[in-house]
Amino acid sequence: MKSNYSEASIQVLKGLEPVKQRPGMYTRTDSPTHICQEVIDNAADEALGGFADTIDVEIHADGSLSVRDNGRGIPVGMHPEENMPVVELVFTRLHAGGKFDKQSGGGAYAFSGGLHGVGVSVTNALSRRLEVTVRRGGKVWRIVFADGEVIEPLSEIGRCPAKDTGTEVRVYPDPRYFDSPNYNLAELERLLRAKAVLLQGLTVRLTRPVKGLPETQTWHYPDGLRGYLDSLLTNAEAAVPVFAAENYLSGSQHDNAGEGAAFAITWLEDGAGAGESYVNLIPTPLGGTHEAGLRQAAFHAVSNFVQHHGLLPRGVKLQSEDVFARAAFVLSARLLDPQFQGQTKDKLTSRDALKLVSAACADPLELRLNQNVAYGKKIAELAISQAQARLRSAKKIEKKKSSGVAVLPGKLTDCESEDIRENELFLVEGDSAGGSAKLARDKATQAILPLRGKVLNSFEVHRDQLFGNAEIHDIAVAVGVDPHGADDNPDLGGLRYGKIAILSDADVDGAHIQVLLLTLFYRHFPKLIENGHIFVAQPPLFRVDVNAQGKKRPARKLYALDQAELDGIIAKLHKEGVKENAYSVSRFKGLGEMNPDQLKDTAMHPDTRRLLRVDIDQVADTEAVFVKLMGKGEAAARRAWMEAEGDRVETDV
Incomplete structure (x- = not known):
């Protein structure tokens, strides 16, 4: 035609x-x-x-x-x-x-x-x-x-x-x-x-x-959030009375006047908690960084109370989800410039919101616990019982695993937890980036496996020959699942991590490593993709250092995934009145250049990172694309495709 x-x-x-x-x-x-x-x-x-x-x-x-x-x-x-x-x-x-x-x-x-x-x-x-x-x-x-x-x-x-x-x-x-x-x-x-x-x-x-x-x-609710949360709990028994507070920043309009949060929270005797959250009156049914801020504030408040009163049993370590699992809450955050996931605004993605809401909610919660010790001990008791149940569940999962013992790769830095529901494995490009990731990780739940060089293109490699490649062998042993085909029914009982994340540089080489690893999982570990275990991390390409703007506007570090986000950040700074000589832009050459705290905030911390789950919607279309890109006999098709579509590529070279 x-x-x-x-x-x-x-x-x-x-x-x-x-x-x-x-x-x-x-x-x-x-x-x-x-x-x-x-x-x-x-x-x-x-x-x-x-x-x-x-x-x-x-x-x-x-x-x-x-x-x-x-x-x-x-x-x-x-x-x-x-x-x-x-x-x-x-x-x-x-x-x-x-x-x-x-x-x-x-x-x-x-x-x-x-x-x-x-x-x-x-x-x-x-x-x-x-x-x-x-x-x-x-x-x-x-x-x-x-x-x-x-x-x-x-x-x-x-x-x-x-x-x-x-x-x-x-x-x-x-x-x-x-x-x-x-x-x-x-x-x-x-x-x-x-x-x-x-x-x-x-x-x-x-x-x-x-x-x-x-x-x-x-x-018309004259009692605000407290009365509303009470009305939501008509069929649930609260362990402590509903506590409501609000905390907003003060100052002039140019100093983000009124940013902060109002919230009502309680803990339930039985069952899982539930919550509703809003940003500037907009419902956020998928939550986001403001809910993460309230979760962080509750965890710190309860954890400090438990330590102060010596309530923690030996061998038990509280985690954020232990504290928040039975919490019922209503949260209303007020932000000057909220960033949402999509125009439908179902989820807040503003990174600053986590720290803002956490700071706004932490002090009122700690004050509440210390003024009402009996309530504090009841909440602590619920959190500790939740932690003990989590530890028991992890032991049950361990018993289901086969008795065969595989020697884990020596370069794998494993996590402490044995519960695959919270464990994460990061496949990191390069030893230097692996070193930063080891310092940035949460050692309780995050494991690091650095990869040396580019993984073998395994699209047309037979399953029996896979382990001839050291990198693929280490990945398979670390994950705990044997290679298999799309029609096989492999034993996933040995799976050691609930999330397996590819973490590579935000450049062309990093994208190539992503494709090679996705090829490996697509061709030889398809059930991991089908069950939602494979993810791709998105580290930033640029960092913007903004100087302090007076006493009330401290220095900031902003991150951009690509050139379009960088342009948006610079435009926003100009609207704020920040002069060009008051900020500087630097480009990361690779993950190894990032400090551990930067890598943690942008790629590894669950509340601030960007982690995309790998899903396959159209199997036939996906197979055709992989054949074209990775097939050994498809050089002519690749060349024709690049000649036809090359002008549409948007990448950093």
Whole structure:
């Protein structure tokens, strides 16, 4: 088939077209709930800033949904640079919003869940109709969109009292973009209830038709997080009363005023604990670094209490999960510039949040334990019993292993724990990097196996010949599983690590080593991939050293995975007003150049590292790619592929 590939073949998607072409990149497409959540989040940001105390949400009989608040109202004047009304700009232009400039004070919000400025523009793009009514400055304004385009320009439609301000947005979702046209009512109710919980004094209402008649639910929690967590524990027995506290930083707006956390926490007598977390009122059902900060604060507080009172039995060592396993909590973090995993904001990834939330929660928790020793001893008792159960479980797992003893590789630095559910093995490129990794690891649960040079391409090597290569032999013995095929049923009882992570340099050679190791696991250890044991670590390529900015802004070290992240960090520093001579950029030549603390923070610590699990979705496609890349007789196919696709490569050489 002939194809005409010319300059005219290149398309540039403008306006909201990228959202319409790939809606899944910007929102969840199972139902229109999330695009309406974007509008609710904007109303909640007004409440978070102290400008609104009421949010009314109504599901209409025609399938549309409206959100009304009594905030300041979206500005209706002309934008000084874009030459269009601001209310039109924020609904029709990606990356336009009032939540970017938080450091200088020029933005509309000090705190918000929005970051990228794509929220309500995505809502507009995926709606067949969207109506906006703004009450501001004693006037009522209206603008209407259809399929993301203006069909009724902004116009004044009436008058109102000067104190009557706010915004009402009515959304008519386009069913073409969603698996189901119906709203997820349970998710919507949970979201609205959470807004009322996290903002004391806020009244939230949801009105929807029930048997043809409107029915209204109202949420208002005068007791805040404490009362909400109590309501969640109706079917569980708490070992100690719910403890609630909040701790925010003070200072001027330029010193991150008000960053911190509010939380409520207790421990359960039986069963596993559960928690809910939020960032700037945005639910984070997958957790993230703020939950890790609360976990760290709880661990330090309980661990210090146990040591101070001499409660720890001999031979027992507390771990973070022992303390947090039965904890039930609600956490609300407030961050100036949150970084989320994807536009749906299900998980917080801001590394600074871990230290911030940990610092904000540690002191109130320690004070609580020391002021209420009986409660502290009860929590300590639960944590110690959890640790003892973990040790017993590890011994049971050991008994299931075969009696045959393999001599572990001499260069393997093993971990202390024998519980594969928490053990991790890092396959590290080079002896120098292995030395840094040994110092950076958690010796209780993390093992290091340095690899010398590049592993053999094992794609077409017979299983019986694998152990002729020393590196592959050491990997197989360290892992504890024999080589096998995709259709085999190997004995995984000898598996020694629950996570096996490839840790190589962030350059071309490192990528090649990753491919060689993935080839080994794909071809000769496929059950490890199938069961979710194989991971790839992503160390950074750049480090940015930022000088101290006065007494309240200490020096910082920021890390970038690639050039795109580096550009984003530098742009953020410029927005903060950091001058070019106040920071420096250095490039890591390899893992061996990184200090142990840097390697720990960026590649090994469970709460701050980037660790990607290896999964195979399309078996046939994956097999074809491996044959093309690693097959010995495929040189011509590789060359043709590189000639055709080489201009698309984005790598650091």
